[in-house]
Amino acid sequence: MTILGELALWVAMLLATWGTVVGFLGGRTRRPALIRSAQRTTYALCAVLIVSSIGLLTALVRHDFNVQYVASYTSRNLPMVYTIAAFWGGQAGSLLFWALVLSVFAALAQWVTPRRHNHLLPYVAATTSFIVLFFVVVTLFAANPFERLAFTPMDGRGLNPQLQNPGMVVHPPMLYLGYISISIPFAFAVAALFTRRLDTGWLHAIRRWTVVSWLFLSIGITLGMWWAYVELGWGGYWAWDPVENASFLPWLTMTAFLHSVMIQEKRGMLKKWNIVLVLVSFLLSIFGTFLTRSGIISSVHSFTQSAVGTYFGGFLIVIALGVGILLWTRLPDLEAEAQLESMVSREASFLFNNLLLVGIAFSILWGTLFPIISELVRGTQVTVGPPFFNQVNIPIGLALLALTGVGPLIAWRKASVRNLQRQFAMPVAAGLATGAILLALGFGDFYAGMAISLAAFVLTTITQEFVRGIGARHRLHREQYLTAFFRLVGRNRRRYGGYVVHVGIVIYFVAFAGMAFKTEMEASLKPGETTRLRSPFGHTYSFTHLGVSQYRDLNRVVSAATVEVTSDRGGRVGVIKSEKRQHIDSFGRASFEPSTEAGIHSGLREDIYVVYAGSVAGTEEAVYRFTLNPLVWWVWFGGVVLVAGGVVVMWPGGGPTRASLRRAMPGYAATLVGKPDQVGAGTPA
């Protein structure tokens, strides 16, 4: 099967080259035969990459240790779920996985895109084929998962213990799906630039794709945070690691796009900006991969250094130059159809929201790259760690949170004073009251206090929107309140789904604020000994060490230390177990350094996080780290709410508004009364 798998990769390379060439030629000449060929090539490409992936999966499942990749990332005693997850657990496999998923998305894009966008599809096929071609070339020439060893080892090295976690089975694929699906909006943007059909039509074609990739990125990032929290044992979920940052960058630009695209659809403005955001999001997704694979920046996530980084660097430059030139030549076709009428309008607030989102992306990129800049300028390396990122980004993040509440309340075009008073009186009062209460309670952290006050402001704006909407339906259609709620959301999915996403963001912010009150201590305890730790909520926990037991489990020897936890207010909390796992191969030999599994008791108020650091002189006297993490449960809940909102937004059935469809019509032109110089055209073909 591996021979067939590698052969399929070579065929994929030829097909992708063919798809790229005929796609561009077909788009240019409009010859139906070429267009059909390009589209069919995407399906064929998908088929051969499925064959290639089956080849690698078969080698993994059959423990074909003659294949270097299989020997490097699996072992005979590795549980089957992780053996399959090893497909994307290593460098070469993950590249093949990337090519496979992209080819599936490319085929889907050709299949599901409505016929009214047919003029874009040949270029879309060409662009996606070109990206697949790049990944296939890298897989074949720089990191081939089918490469064979000169001998066949009795057993493989096994998968890194930290990757043997349910979170790692789903987190990387989700993040990859997010990264990869950005390629489809990118391909449509390139197609729109080539065809000069830069009306809102191409935006309709990518509507669901952008939400899908944003959702996958959101899920991937949240799962990554969860994995770091439960697996890495440092008691936090976000460390501003370069690779975490790299995954956050396209999320920020995609979020900016999801807001600014509304202005183009409603008002025909920000055309240049929207296309730039899509192009930059794709470039950032490749940049993130470049960071992970090149080893230019030290990160806990880095893959082994190899030539792959050079390939990604080259690809990044070629694509950036290519789309940069293409965009430059099309600038005259991207003139706005209307102009901003007031600085106090929803358009203006979305503009500032975009400024802050892109500003945060810039500051993260700046911080991530600053060590390299410093070395280039001064010849001195510096470290840019969490203290820097927290200091720079928290104020910008809070400003963004404030705008999350402001944006949806201001009217389009121009808000009147009466409109502002009506919309903001309650939310501002709620925010100020919360701030005053926190101040009166002697709340210690300024930023955390600001975050909670702003959260109260934003939540009130959202609640007000729902209450008014439901009330209006109740009055106009005499609907029951529950029916009115569902119909309100069902008929305005984008708007109210967006509000639910905002609720998720607010929950995130409040949960992040909780971490300002993280409390921790270390203690060495003999069995029966007790230590105490005071919670930021005022009560005290007692930790009594029960003992350390050792036993064999699956592919590891486990040393489990247990503590009984009681609270001076609530009595017995429970028994928490933290483990030290020594993974062994099928011959019983230690295969990796021992890993630590934190014991977590999760609650709505705080998590009790117990880490067994090891034993004193080989006895049951255990060294522990006890951490109380306030509001962590709410981070995961915020993630669920955010995803639920995203699903509402992209739920099938809703389509572009009539105004937006009008803007997509060839020959569409709008003249604003009283503003003769502001004539926009829908750029007929």
Added chain:
Amino acid sequence: MSRDPMLVSRRDMLGIALAALVPGRLSSQQEQAPQDEASARLPRPDMAGLPRTRVTDYENDPFIVNLESQIRCTCGCNLSVYTCRTTDFTCQTSPAMHGEVIALVEDDRSAEEILNAFVARHGESVLMAPPRRGFNIAAYVVPGIVITTVGAGMTWILSRRIHRAAEVPASPEASAQSGLTQDEAELIQRELEQLES
């Protein structure tokens, strides 16, 4: 193949059975083995990670924790000394750096002196964030300057455009084309606003 220590041999099994049959032997064994000695020994200490030392007051001292949170562990993990020594229990570097911090604290050095001592030995990269002097100031101020400048520029340009557009009188051409009076145009504008909001 090496014997799995977790498995109980037939000889051990026989011993356990005998002990159960002869209660006097078992109780005498318990008396001979104090609670904190024999019963506390792990069957396989080598499988429980690196041996640890007892926690002292230094490990929980807020001054030391704060200092170590500002110093990067040089093992290549990218974590602070504090995070590394309380997370990566296989690292030998962070406990050694922790020892250095304690030695300097015991020597009555101030926080700044301790940080400077580490910088002198390992270079600036040993700090978790660049010190705010010289070129490093750019790291802190550039994002703020860029956002503020772009924001101010955007506000200025847009305000000017809005102002200019407001000064332009209603186009007779446009009015003629639409055949609307000023009042009718304003009415439509308001209706459009309502429709779009």
